[in-house]
Amino acid sequence: MNSSLIDYIQHLADNALIMAQRNAEWCGHGPVLEQDIAITNISLDLLGQSRNFYQYAAQLINESEKSDEATEDSLAYLRTERAFKNCFLAEQPNGDWAQTVLRQFFFSAYQFLLYKKLQDNTDEQIAAIAAKALKEVTYHLRWSSEWVIRLGDGTEESHQRMLTAIDELWQYTGELFMPAAYELESGFDVSSLKDDWFNKVVAVFEEATLPVPEKCFMQTGGKTGIHTEHLGFILAEMQYLQRTYPNAEW
């Protein structure tokens, strides 16, 4: 079995799951009811995407190991930090609303371009998951773009908060387009999306009256399992129940 393909599918699943978990932290805490509902809707879409990818990864793992031990739940709840292959951007804290919507904008613009490409992938299951998810991501990108513009071109305070958020998050965007070995081996060079992504960011930032950052050092590691200190805390919360009460269902 092609282990780099399994790694790649888990990477796609982990990205979606960790973003979903972060956004879900807003549940009941959104700035207004409509936006609380919006961010948790996005979280739910991402959770659904991660389930599709985990189910597929579990199927491939079981086929290669001739077992039935891997499930979507075991992959989400029983792997350790180093096994997670999500990008740095996904695990960054929510911060204020500016940081959350900017993180979503960077991520959705990336997912939008990625899924557009993956819907024609030779692997039929990856193509099917991507084609379906692309419709949802179009909404996420639209919603988050509008928020970046509203806050960037809003009051002095909201503009300042966006600047702080850009300062915080920009360093994690480079990793999205630096392919890990398993990405190259499974037949897709993500670096080819970089220019289109950058052009989308520039278009939205110009309307938002926000400066596009100068080239800076980009942090890398998440995709290969080297994470920031935040992921451990996310997993501790997310995995607590299954680890304390194995196989619990309700």
Place this chain on the structure above:
Amino acid sequence: MVTSSNIETKKIWTILEQVTDPEIPVLTIADLGIVRDVKINGDEVEIIITPTYTGCPAMDMIAMNIKLALLENGYSNIKISSVLAPAWTTDWMTEDGKRKLKEYGIAPPQSESGPRKWRGPESFHVQCPQCNSSNTRCISEFGSTACKSLYQCNDCKEPFDYFKCH
């Protein structure tokens, strides 16, 4: 040629037309276009469904309701399979389904299909299900369920749900 398996398949479709969506009970799963195929393999009945939205939590319940409806009608060997491609679209919603949605107070998806633009205003106006005015505005891209967004009518002032084009 009408075979016994054709008649059986037709009978099963009739049963499935009674199963409703748990979130929008005026719609049947047939109205929504969720059921993609019915297959009979020996004494096993296989129902092939497709999810509306990837993370839609109603799908598990719909699968269970399909099972229950078939059990009630004497089928015991039931398999529910889920397929992702081709991706579900609101184009599969029946005209009858759209009419029922509107009567229920939810604006049905406008005919413009496919994923929407990633930026910019809509090229169409959503019609208010209460007074039929097209003078409406979007309050939020996201509503009480994944498939809806929230609108308000500028004429009759009623807020309403819009079943998004997908």
